[in-house]
Amino acid sequence: MIGNRIIGGNDPEKRNKQDFYPTPPDVTEALMRELNLPKSYTIWESACGNGAITKKLESMGYTVVGTDITTGNDYLTEPYHECDWIITNPPFMLSEEFIRRSKEHGKPFALLLKSQYWHAKRRYKLFEECKPTAVYPLTWRPDFGGTGGSPLMDVIWTVWGGCRRVHIQAVTKAIGGRMRRLNEAERNQIEYLRRYKASLIDRLIGACEAVNEEIKAVKSGEWYRQMKGEQE
Secondary structure, eight states: OHHHHHTTOOOTTTSOTTOOOOOOHHHHHHHHHHHOOOTTOEEEETTOTTTHHHHHHHHTTOEEEEOOGGGTOOTTTSOOOOOSEEEEOOOGGGHHHHHHHHHHHTSOEEEEEETTGGGOGGGHHHHHHSOOSEEEEBSSOOOTTOSOSOOOOOEEEEEESSSSSOEEOOBOOOBTTBOOOOOHHHHHHHHHHHHHHHHHHHHHHHHHHHHHHHHHHHHHTHHHHHHHHHHO
16 A cells, blocks of 8 residues: 555545546646647547536637536446547546547547556557557646645546647646746757657657567567578
8 A cells, every 4th residue: 555655546445436536627728738629629528527627628618518427427338429529537447448438439539547557568458459649748746636735646648549640748737827938948948859759759669660560470470480490
């Protein structure tokens, strides 16, 4: 239990029975600032709980369809609701089910997950079958408990669809409701880092593709035949 607290988890004995942890407004704002979706879009908030995300999205000018299991709408079984995007903070214990269900609807979607979510070996299959197109790590720890103390949980917004290539971008917290104006040196440094990041992503994608080819070779037996041939 102590280890669970250190890495940003919750004491199993104290977890909310429905995995319900309202999303602070700044978390939703950070995502929408990156997505920059047209205000004409309708967003389905499929685990809306007390309406934290819904209220923030509506305040930003979006039309929101909010559903939740507590009001009889089980996202994993209920019919599709017409929308342009699906955005929610799913119960952690059902996150894989939410990912697969959202994928079935064929719409772009974004889910809030723990930052170490993809670090588990058992989720490799899920990652391969439902590869994200964007990951937005938050650069602060949201106060899900609303206690004003020192939050421990690091989270990421993970996005499927809505962009053409894999995109990783850290998102910052708005200061006083607005982003601080950057000076020229800061803007130049950010531009440099973005170009550097893009080159790293390209190299990473290339390395991943090469590894996938190696895996295919091993599975097909080609790798073993080549190795035996070299030894002979």
